[in-house]
Amino acid sequence: MPSDEIDKTLFAAATNLPISNGNTARFWDSPWADGRRPKDAMPLAYAISKRKGKSLRQGKENDSWVGDLDLEAIPPITLELIDQLVALWIAARNVHLSDEQPDQIGWKFTSDRHYSASSAYQAQCFGGSSxxxxxxxxxxxxxxxxxxxxxxxxxxxxxxxxxxxxxxxxxxxxxxxxxxxxxxxxxxxxxxxxxxxxxxxxxxxxxxxxxxxxxxxxxxxxxxxxxxxxxxxxxxxxxxxxxxxxxxxxxxxxxxxxxxxxxxxxxxxxxxxxxxxxxxxxxxxxxxxxxxxxxxx
Ligand SMILES: [Zn+2]
Structure with missing residues (x-):
């Protein structure tokens, strides 16, 4: 099914991906970092990554996503960039991968993880921050x-x-x-x-x-x-x-x-x-x- 960037963003916002082996999940494009895609949550870090297509497992292994950063492309290091790198680094450290189970995508707003219209409506009305x-x-x-x-x-x-x-x-x-x-x-x-x-x-x-x-x-x-x-x-x-x-x-x-x-x-x-x-x-x-x-x- 063809999808544009908006579709992908909506999909990412409404689904989560309980991470198992980290092979299906994408390092930058899957919502594994506190339910968000690193691409959205850490856009400055994303901009300087030279390899954006890695799976979560590949990116996480030996902190290889850090090695992918194009340090020469970095304009003066800004505090925002530092904050994003640190947040991503900690999120990647905190994700634990298992060896067997494949990753399974689920709807975020219901307990059985299947989509329902009422849960989608409630999700839109629910403010994000405390x-x-x-x-x-x-x-x-x-x-x-x-x-x-x-x-x-x-x-x-x-x-x-x-x-x-x-x-x-x-x-x-x-x-x-x-x-x-x-x-x-x-x-x-x-x-x-x-x-x-x-x-x-x-x-x-x-x-x-x-x-x-x-x-x-x-x-x-x-x-x-x-x-x-x-x-x-x-x-x-x-x-x-x-x-x-x-x-x-x-x-x-x-x-x-x-x-x-x-x-x-x-x-x-x-x-x-x-x-x-x-x-x-x-x-x-x-x-x-x-x-x-x-x-x-
Ligand atoms: Zn002190």
Whole structure:
């Protein structure tokens, strides 16, 4: 049956492919990565792959999809590209192939995996992201790249790029700030003494003691930490949520600068960047941020 790109996209969105041996599923074209096709979910990574027709098994074997990336075709490496590569890398690691069963395609929205019209209708009405993500990230005023990054970091998907680039897999890579603790997403944005110094300055700009790391409740995950911080009493929430995304973004950029460019700055630099960006964001529409940081205008 002839099908165009739209048909393929719809089909991919409505079906899933419980992966068995990985021979039928295509590495880029089958929805095996959290129910999505890597081609759609990681388009920048897809664009630089030299071999797009591999089966999932072929692509996954020895991380051969990484070897297929055309590194010379990469324009300056963008954070979006890094995020996509990391997400794909983790998804590929998490897919386990069995040797016997062939892959079988099934309809996503019914328990017996057969198509029904009512389930198709319900699927269209069902929003894709949870309320928490909506209110903490997607509906917050911030550039798209900052939102995407925050969403990835919540799922612990951004912090292992160094492991992706080094061939020898190493565990326990140290935090590039304190060079003492393991680098987890939570450590990086909230627990490291370097990041805490940044948050302390932010708390004093905003004039809220509650925002100081010393007043935070202990948390186990980035999501929990973000929920606590973003719902802090006394502070106007919308502006605060924009500010949090900005701070997390600048911490991440400083972290990358240390890893990829071997440049280290004291907290003065990211703090100056945060102020500069905050002014810019206010100019182009972040009104709620202006309420939060009137002295910056
Ligand atoms: Zn640290």
């Amino acid at each position: 309320t928490t993500f909506d209110s903490l990230i997607w509906k917050v005023w911030a550039p798209g790249k900052c939102k995407l990054h925050a969403w990835l970091i919540i799922q612990n998907r951004v912090w292992t790029f160094d492991r992706l680039t080094t061939r020898g897999w190493q565990n326990n890579i140290c935090c590039p700030f304190c060079k003492r603790d393991d680098e987890t997403a939570l450590h990086l944005v909230a627990e490291c003494r370097y990041s805490k110094r940044i948050w302390t300055s932010i708390a004093s700009w905003v004039g809220s003691q509650l925002l100081e790391p010393g007043h935070w409740a202990a948390t186990q995950s980035v999501l929990e930490w973000l929920e606590n911080l973003a719902n802090m009493a006394e502070v106007p929430k919308k502006g605060l949520r924009t500010l949090i995304l900005l701070v997390v973004w600048e911490i991440w950029k400083e972290r990358n600068q240390r890893i990829f460019e071997h440049k280290e700055s004291t907290t003065t630099y990211p703090l100056a960047k945060i102020k500069e960006e905050a002014r810019l964001w206010m100019l182009v529409g972040a009104k709620r941020l202006r309420e939060l940081l009137p002295l910056l205008v």
